[in-house]
Amino acid sequence: MSVLARQPFSLVEPPPPARPSPFRPPPCRRFQLPNGLRVVLVEHPATPLLHLHCAVLAGAQYDPPEHEGFASLLMPLLREGTAGRSAERISEETEDTGADLITWADWDAGSLVLELLAEDVGFGVELIFDLLLSPVFPPAAVESLRHKQLAKFRQRQWKAAEIANDRFAHAVYDGTVYGRPLNGSESGLSDIDRDDLVDFHRTFFGFRNMTLIGVGNFQATTLMRHLESALPSTPQGRRAQPPVIAPPALPGKRVYLVNSPHASQTELRVGHASVARNHPEFARLQVLSRILDRRLNANLRERRGYCYHVRSRFAARGGPGPFITAAGVANDSVGAAVREIECEVERLQQEPIPEEEISGARNHLSGDFLRSFQSSHGVVAGLRQAAVNDLPDNHFESYLEEIHAVGPKPLTALARQYLHADGHVVVAVGPAREIHKQIAGAGQVTEVDSRSGDSGVT
Amino acid sequence: MQRYRLTNGMRVVIQPDRRIPLVAIHLCYLAGARHEPRERCGLAHLCEHFTSVSPEGGSQQVYAQWIEKAGGLANGSTLHDQTSYSASLPSEQLRLGLWAERRRITDPLSKFTLSALEVQRKIVLQERCERVDNRPYGRSFELLQSSLYPSGHPYSRPPAGLPEGIRSADTTDVETYYLNYYTPDNAVLALAGDVSPDEAIREVERYFGDIPAGGKKKRPDGASQTFKHLPAKSERREVVKDHVPFARTHLSYRAPGYKMEGWHAASLYVRSLGVGRSSPLWRKLVKERKVAQGVQAHMVSMREASTVAFVATAAPKVECQKLEDALIEAVDELVVEGVPQAVVRRAQKKALTDHYSVMENLNGRAEMLATMTAYFDDPTLLRDEANRYSDIEPDDLMKVGRNLCEAAGRVVLSMVPHGERV
Numbered sequence: 001m002s003v004l005a006r007q008p009f010s011l012v013e014p015p016p017p018a019r020p021s022p023f024r025p026p027p028c029r030r031f032q033l034p035n036g037l038r039v040v041l042v043e044h045p046a047t048p049l050l051h052l053h054c055a056v057l058a059g060a061q062y063d064p065p066e067h068e069g070f071a072s073l074l075m076p077l078l079r080e081g082t083a084g085r086s087a088e089r090i091s092e093e094t095e096d097t098g099a100d101l102i103t104w105a106d107w108d109a110g111s112l113v114l115e116l117l118a119e120d121v122g123f124g125v126e127l128i129f130d131l132l133l134s135p136v137f138p139p140a141a142v143e144s145l146r147h148k149q150l151a152k153f154r155q156r157q158w159k160a161a162e163i164a165n166d167r168f169a170h171a172v173y174d175g176t177v178y179g180r181p182l183n184g185s186e187s188g189l190s191d192i193d194r195d196d197l198v199d200f201h202r203t204f205f206g207f208r209n210m211t212l213i214g215v216g217n218f219q220a221t222t223l224m225r226h227l228e229s230a231l232p233s234t235p236q237g238r239r240a241q242p243p244v245i246a247p248p249a250l251p252g253k254r255v256y257l258v259n260s261p262h263a264s265q266t267e268l269r270v271g272h273a274s275v276a277r278n279h280p281e282f283a284r285l286q287v288l289s290r291i292l293d294r295r296l297n298a299n300l301r302e303r304r305g306y307c308y309h310v311r312s313r314f315a316a317r318g319g320p321g322p323f324i325t326a327a328g329v330a331n332d333s334v335g336a337a338v339r340e341i342e343c344e345v346e347r348l349q350q351e352p353i354p355e356e357e358i359s360g361a362r363n364h365l366s367g368d369f370l371r372s373f374q375s376s377h378g379v380v381a382g383l384r385q386a387a388v389n390d391l392p393d394n395h396f397e398s399y400l401e402e403i404h405a406v407g408p409k410p411l412t413a414l415a416r417q418y419l420h421a422d423g424h425v426v427v428a429v430g431p432a433r434e435i436h437k438q439i440a441g442a443g444q445v446t447e448v449d450s451r452s453g454d455s456g457v458t
Numbered sequence: 459m460q461r462y463r464l465t466n467g468m469r470v471v472i473q474p475d476r477r478i479p480l481v482a483i484h485l486c487y488l489a490g491a492r493h494e495p496r497e498r499c500g501l502a503h504l505c506e507h508f509t510s511v512s513p514e515g516g517s518q519q520v521y522a523q524w525i526e527k528a529g530g531l532a533n534g535s536t537l538h539d540q541t542s543y544s545a546s547l548p549s550e551q552l553r554l555g556l557w558a559e560r561r562r563i564t565d566p567l568s569k570f571t572l573s574a575l576e577v578q579r580k581i582v583l584q585e586r587c588e589r590v591d592n593r594p595y596g597r598s599f600e601l602l603q604s605s606l607y608p609s610g611h612p613y614s615r616p617p618a619g620l621p622e623g624i625r626s627a628d629t630t631d632v633e634t635y636y637l638n639y640y641t642p643d644n645a646v647l648a649l650a651g652d653v654s655p656d657e658a659i660r661e662v663e664r665y666f667g668d669i670p671a672g673g674k675k676k677r678p679d680g681a682s683q684t685f686k687h688l689p690a691k692s693e694r695r696e697v698v699k700d701h702v703p704f705a706r707t708h709l710s711y712r713a714p715g716y717k718m719e720g721w722h723a724a725s726l727y728v729r730s731l732g733v734g735r736s737s738p739l740w741r742k743l744v745k746e747r748k749v750a751q752g753v754q755a756h757m758v759s760m761r762e763a764s765t766v767a768f769v770a771t772a773a774p775k776v777e778c779q780k781l782e783d784a785l786i787e788a789v790d791e792l793v794v795e796g797v798p799q800a801v802v803r804r805a806q807k808k809a810l811t812d813h814y815s816v817m818e819n820l821n822g823r824a825e826m827l828a829t830m831t832a833y834f835d836d837p838t839l840l841r842d843e844a845n846r847y848s849d850i851e852p853d854d855l856m857k858v859g860r861n862l863c864e865a866a867g868r869v870v871l872s873m874v875p876h877g878e879r880v
Contacts, residue, residue: 007664011561014524015553021479021652046477047814091736096800098807117811151704151751151774158594158703262701265587294526302511302518305580308588328588330580360527367529367548373478374546375818 023370025396028383029220034233036208040383041220044376050118050216051376052128055384057240058204059108061177061319067192069184071105073149074197078103078112080141082134087141090131097123107178108242108318108388113380118217125226128212132205137197149189156183160260160429161328163450164267168427171256172273172322176245206237211387215376245319247273250423253443258450259432266334266430270341271324272423277316277389281414283402285314288414289323290361291353295344296325304340306333318389323419331430335438338426342442348415353408365403369396459827459837460655464663466671467643471827471837472658473650475820479549481651482820484828485559486542489639491619492612493677500582500619501627503536505635506543507578509562510534511570521558528554536617539761540832541639546821549652553661559647560665563640567633575629583625586618594702595873599758599765602710605694605869606765613760641672648828648837651820695870697778704751705778705878707785708871710767711862716759716833722846723858724766728755729805730797730855731789732768738801739768742788749776749784761833766862778874786870793859802852809847 009015031039063070079101080087094101099116112132114124156162166181173179180188214223250272275282293312300306307327315321329337372378386395426442428435429450439445462470494501512520521543525532530547543562547555590596600616607614647666649658713724732739732755743750750770758765768789772781816822817840827837 006667007660009557009664011564014528015557017528017548017550018553020548020550023479046475047818049811049814049818088736091734092804095734095736095804095808098804098809098811100811115811115815117807147774148751154703154774155594158701160592264591265584267592294523298518298523301581302577305577305584308581308585328584328592330584330587356527360523363529363548364526364531367526367531367546370478370480370529370548371531371546374480374820375815377818 025373026379028393030393031224033207033227033231034235035231036206036235036237037227037231038211038387039224039227040211040213040387041223042215042379042383043218043220044215044379045217046375048118048217049376050116050121050124050214050218051380052114052116052124053213053380053384054112054128054132055109055211055213055388056111056132056205057108057209057242057388058110058200059105059388060180060182061107061243061245062204062240063177063180064196064200066188067196068180068188069149069182070188070192070196070200071110072183073145073189073192074200075103075105075110075112077137077141077145077197078131078135080145081136081138082130083136084134085130087138090127093123093127099124105182107182109384111384121218121223122226125223126230129230132210135201137194137201139194142192142194142197146189146192149184150186153184153186153189157450160263160265160267163258163260164269164326164427164429167256167258167429167448167450168269168271168322168324168425171254171425171427172271173245173247176247177243178245178247178319204237204240207231208235208237208239213380213383213387215379215383242318247320250420253422253424253426255426255439255443255445256428257432257436257439257445257447258427258429259447260429260450261431261433263331263430265328266331266428266435268327268329268334268337269324269427270338270424271322272420272425273320274314274323274418276318276320277385278318278391281418282314282316283399284406284410284414285418286365287358287361287403287406288348288411288418289313290364291357291411292344292348294357294361295347296341299340299344300327300337304333304336306330306337316385316389331434334428334430334435335441338439338442342421342424345415345419345421349412349419353411355408358406358408358411362403366400369400460659461831461837462659462662464642464667466667466669468666469646469831469835470659470662471646471648471831472653472655473648473823473827474653474655475650476652479652480546480820481549481552481555481649481653482544482546482824483552483555483559484542484544484648484821484824485645486540486828486832487640487645488539488832489541489635489644490537490539491615491617492538493639494615494623494635495631496610496615497623498627498631499615499623501623501631501635502541503617503619504579504582504624504627505632506534506536506541507582508567508570508575508632509636509640511574511578512561512565521562524554524558530555537760538613538617540829542825542828544821544825552649552653552658556661556665560669563642563645563666564669567629567636570629572629575632579624579627582619583621586621586624590616590618595700595706597700598706598708598871598873601696601698601871602708602765602767602869605696605871606710606712613763638677642666642669643671644677646828646832648824648831650824650827693866693868693870697872697874699876700873702873702875704774705772705776705781705872705874706769707778707782708767708769708869709785709789710765710869710871711864711867713757713764713766713862715762715764717830717839718762720858721759721764723850723855724764724862725757726802726805726809726847726850727797727855727858727862728757728766729808730801731755731792733805733808736804738792738797739788742791743770743784747784749773749781778872778878782870782872789863790865793863796856797852797859799852802855806847806850810844813843
């Protein structure tokens, strides 16, 4: 190409932004069918794909008390056969269309997800509701999947990050639903039978307890027509009322060590219970955790080289989710890393936060928000969170307004009210021989085994 | 899609998509692990990290900070054949993204402190721990590569680096590597998103147009020689005891390089055999013989070769040898039997939806555009991507399977728990 006239620029000062282009989230069309099913549709014609996602308020918080891991077992069983389709036929029909069929459960809801070409919309709607409404839970499949879940449980015992997460949850939420392993334990999974699954399905899988989210290259009217022709109009089920989850009061700092003698790195978790997703301060707390996250990266990673990643966040859940900092730390730096995490938390509470940092955090969160709209995956994730947490219809807009409105003084006040370094739970999974002495400075160390589903405290 | 070449040799490709005010920037240098001196395995990765700090920031990763403060997200990655830096930013910050990359390519590394390098070295070592050493089966891909490619071949070494190589690289090594490879004539810049091509190329010209070309740099590329003399394949079997809960067997083969002649057919064959719960391998090993709790098929592609791996994890109480025998037998049977037409059609459709999923995301699209330009000097090849799979006839796959899955060329790697009899 020919050389264009080059405009001068400074290598020292970053260039200013151009005039921002306006952005409005794509319109969501919301419906409720006579049968009680809530429907949220976003036309998103980026590629010829369609993303159908049905969230059922039947997450792990509704697990029967003696059956931890129930929701995580039930959701994949939906694809193991219906009144009209065998498991094999479900797999074949799905894969014939090039679709991905995914099932999973978190604390709030179970999800059944179908990603397919938009031209197959009719098939997608029919399949997704066949699986949701008519599963037969074949006894052989129940048994086979239970063994698979148990195998997964065994695999988790070898993953330091998973052990750290489970142990942290157990310590912070002891005695509550959130203290149990989401994917179950040997004892919780061992005696679930088909009748339990049928009863649970009858209770929770009614239209009134479901939200269907559709995002992709389709016309809302076409999708609604498919829904109306595929589904009965009779109301079904009732909306589930989530249990009240009250984490135990903070009894001061507690330190747990899981010995992993061969680990080349220590998985560290530091934090405590915090607020629910629908808490009025949740959006502003995201600004606070973004600032802390950036400071921890600057300090632990870039100044000291203790770790490759460190992340701090308030988890979004229907009940009071954790505030947690997670990092994989060099074995010789674990004690120092815990001290630095605590120092950074205290600094947020004691020193005014410079406006430049706040504006950087706001911009970053706004950018994340924007990025979530580039793919149907991102849009669905935001809509699911809103659906299962009963967020208002304008939550996309209000989220942005709230993060842009918060200033330095309210953020310091939030840090004082919602961060509690003196009540931290610290979990370290690494070689005890190397790290025990280091973390002893953080508090009385209790050595525990890797299985949070078991009671073994050594 | 618009393409340009600056006078200094930098190639630029721009694809506007104005649905949302976001732009993805992907700058790749043809500089990866294959270009490292053999005894400095990890140098390219260390250089990727080191070029993310800046003289005024000490050891701080100022590039990521500039981008993030402006609402962006930045990342770097080192592969065998390339090192790339990507960012997605609100489109009004396009200039900032280009300015930051301009700084990266012209900030003299000689001004950086030794202590900054030491910090980055620690981070790279921790990254290796996190991704490889401290994860069950985390070393499997490294072990496969070192068996599939002869000792000394660049693809036999991991791009993440080996601890001894990462520890031994000094500032002179990093600077030499940087000066040799981080030049505009060795780079491709792709922009995808809310940009006007005319305005964007003006900004690209402003920030990169005055950088001198690399000239006749001495760019050792042992790979080009080595590939010409890649020894004939020979079967290898290896059993490694590790901290893992179940035995896992990897049956691995070499395949054509990324999007090269035969790549799409090989990719389709691999998908047909082992992707999904209705795949023939899943049916044979999980449902019928019940020796595996799961089977996967992977194809990891480098520029001049790909690594295909069929991976089976033993069902509880199934011993490694039984799993290994069953996996080899199943693949051999399928090579002889051929793959049913319906299975191939299914894989073709899945390849299509996977392709659209990548292209939906601006970062994914920018990366594809940059890679196609870097390897083939033709990003428009992406337009035909969907047809490249659908044009393959199921009958043709018989031959593909026979060539790909030759027993003589396979590597069988099993990882077994300590204490299990092998």
